[in-house]
Amino acid sequence: MLKIAIIQFKPILGAVADNIQAIRSLLERVPDAQLLVLPELASTGYNFRDKDHAYSLAEEPADSAYLNMLNTYARRNEQYIVTGFNEKAEKGIYNSSALTGPEGMIGIYRKMHLFMHEKEYFLPGDSELKVYDTAYGKIGMQICFDYLFPEPWRILAEQDAHLIVHPSNLLTQNATKALPGIALMNRVYIATANRIGTEGNLTFNGGSMIIDPSGNVLKKASAANEEIIEYDLDISLSTDKMITPLNHVFKDRRAEQYK
Ligand code: ACM
Numbered sequence: 001m002l003k004i005a006i007i008q009f010k011p012i013l014g015a016v017a018d019n020i021q022a023i024r025s026l027l028e029r030v031p032d033a034q035l036l037v038l039p040e041l042a043s044t045g046y047n048f049r050d051k052d053h054a055y056s057l058a059e060e061p062a063d064s065a066y067l068n069m070l071n072t073y074a075r076r077n078e079q080y081i082v083t084g085f086n087e088k089a090e091k092g093i094y095n096s097s098a099l100t101g102p103e104g105m106i107g108i109y110r111k112m113h114l115f116m117h118e119k120e121y122f123l124p125g126d127s128e129l130k131v132y133d134t135a136y137g138k139i140g141m142q143i144c145f146d147y148l149f150p151e152p153w154r155i156l157a158e159q160d161a162h163l164i165v166h167p168s169n170l171l172t173q174n175a176t177k178a179l180p181g182i183a184l185m186n187r188v189y190i191a192t193a194n195r196i197g198t199e200g201n202l203t204f205n206g207g208s209m210i211i212d213p214s215g216n217v218l219k220k221a222s223a224a225n226e227e228i229i230e231y232d233l234d235i236s237l238s239t240d241k242m243i244t245p246l247n248h249v250f251k252d253r254r255a256e257q258y259k
Helices: 016-028 051-056 065-077 144-148 150-158 174-186 235-239
Strands: 002-008 035-037 080-088 093-101 104-110 132-134 137-141 163-167 189-193 196-199 202-205 209-211 217-220 227-233 242-244
Touching (some): 002 016, 002 189, 016 065, 035 189, 093 137, 093 163, 137 150, 144 174
Parallel strands (some): 035 080, 137 163
Antiparallel strands (some): 080 093, 093 104, 132 137
């Protein structure tokens, strides 16, 4: 079993120290969770004024006060923590997700499919699609609008991901429609951590979800409240790729006919 907790909250645009403090208080509420998932760009907020504003709030992972704080909790409580963050790199900034654990920083994924004005601020992600081993199972990462593009989810599931975590700043119900199907088609757990609140002309719609490999929504948060949703996942379910006793969701593909 994997004890997962999704933290849905309201980051404040540009108020990094306040956001870190808010996240710290939320982490204090779930010391027993084995995996915690936070939203996209959780420490900075989302709706940047322009490219310079976004850049001014970016951090290099090795020097990030935010990621260091998360790692302190990960070590202290033997937890794995996934969060979206604004990553500064040599060539520019990326809308990224980090997985940290008791052993330190485990992996970073850079969002591939940039939404709307993100294209003006961030470089498109260039990460290898990779599943990370943890003490509780194999974890893949995708970020928000990546939900619209089925290939990376399939590639992570083919790498035997038990769970794909999905830090988000969702604005529409499209992910709510797409993600149960993605979970079902790949027989994999999905955990979407969305945010709430309004930044300028954007209102984020909460509804963070834990979805099982049959496409069932096991838990869903409210649309507008700060909330932590928790569930004990039987991750062995995502190793069973049979959708009927005679149908395997990967082996039954007809790749030679897909022309
Ligand atoms: C989104 O990708 N943040 C909608």
